[in-house]
Amino acid sequence: MKQIPLGVRIPDRAVFESFFPGRNVQAVEYAMEIAADTRSVTWLCGPASVGKTHLLQAIVARASQCGLAGYFPLVELAPLGAGVLEGLTSLDCLCLDDLDQVVGQLDWEKTLFGLLREIQERDGNLVVAAKAPPALLPWSLRDLGSRFTAAAIFQLHELDEDEQQKALQLHAHVRGFELPDDTARWLQRRFPRDMRTLYDLLDTLDEAALVAQRRLTVPFIRSVLKE
Numbered sequence: 414m415k416q417i418p419l420g421v422r423i424p425d426r427a428v429f430e431s432f433f434p435g436r437n438v439q440a441v442e443y444a445m446e447i448a449a450d451t452r453s454v455t456w457l458c459g460p461a462s463v464g465k466t467h468l469l470q471a472i473v474a475r476a477s478q479c480g481l482a483g484y485f486p487l488v489e490l491a492p493l494g495a496g497v498l499e500g501l502t503s504l505d506c507l508c509l510d511d512l513d514q515v516v517g518q519l520d521w522e523k524t525l526f527g528l529l530r531e532i533q534e535r536d537g538n539l540v541v542a543a544k545a546p547p548a549l550l551p552w553s554l555r556d557l558g559s560r561f562t563a564a565a566i567f568q569l570h571e572l573d574e575d576e577q578q579k580a581l582q583l584h585a586h587v588r589g590f591e592l593p594d595d596t597a598r599w600l601q602r603r604f605p606r607d608m609r610t611l612y613d614l615l616d617t618l619d620e621a622a623l624v625a626q627r628r629l630t631v632p633f634i635r636s637v638l639k640e
Contacts, residue, residue: 426612427470431587433572433580437464440567444468447506447538448475454533456561457542459569462607465542468569469508472540480505487511495524502531506538513543513550522554529560572608577601584612585629588619592629599631 429448434441440457447455448471457465469484476482481504488511490497495515501507507528515521532539543550546566552558572580578597585592592615604614621637622629 426584426587426616427467428474428587429471431584432464432467432471433576433583435572435576435580436570437567440569441468443565443567444472444540445475447540448472450476450479450505450538452536452538454529454561454564455538455540456547456564456566457540457569458544458546458566460544460571462609463569463571464608465569466510469510469540469542472506473508476506476538482506482508484508485510487514491515491521495521498524498528502528502535502537504537506540507532509539509541511543512541513545516543516550517553519553522552522557526554526557526560529557574601574606577606577608577611580608581611581615584615585619588616590619590622590629596629596631596634599634 429441429445432441443451443455444457447453457468459465466486473482473484483501483504483506485497485501485508487509491511491514495518512525515525529539531537541561546568547558547561547564550558578594578601581597581600582592600611600614604610618629618634618637622633625633627633
């Protein structure tokens with residue numbers, strides 16, 4: 414496996430096998446094609462906790478098996494300045510998260526424009542994620558916005574209640590345990606219904622269950638949360 418060290422650790426769970434697509438099947442299938450060496454510029458958009466970061470990291474995890482791939486969360490790296498993107502055109506697959514964090518900043522957009530042009534010239538892969546599609550963002554460089562508007566754009570949708578339950582159970586299965594239906598429903602009723610919160614909670618409860626050698630039943634979860 415070849416991968417440029419980025420200082421950004423990708424969680425082991427951030428793989429395609431643990432992503433429940435729901436109504437996002439087309440986006441997931443295209444993301445798999447990208448990871449398998451389909452060359453394109455791709456834009457993923459949607460509100461928080463719909464899986465944008467998960468898909469970007471899954472692409473990098475899969476693409477790293479046969480080439481150079483990297484994941485950059487701009488919400489964390491933006492304070493370092495646009496120079497953090499220098500030299501990334503050597504990557505076969507580059508994934509930039511939270512692009513809307515730097516849109517409207519001329520220095521960042523100039524760097525992004527050069528990066529995009531070089532990646533396209535060498536037939537590389539660029540995948541970006543933001544909350545909104547490129548046509549709705551306040552670009553300083555209109556040509557950069559136009560180029561991204563011409564990308565393959567996928568709007569990710571939130572999961573409904575039944576899909577959330579299946580996603581939680583898939584997440585549990587990938588981690589090596591089973592989540593009963595009644596336990597999943599109990600978690601959904603009592604905690605914010607965004608997948609990031611629910612996944613993090615499930616990971617914490619799984620660790621507690623391993624220590625206590627218990628199954629994730631509702632009574633056990635209640636006892637853990639009281640502590």
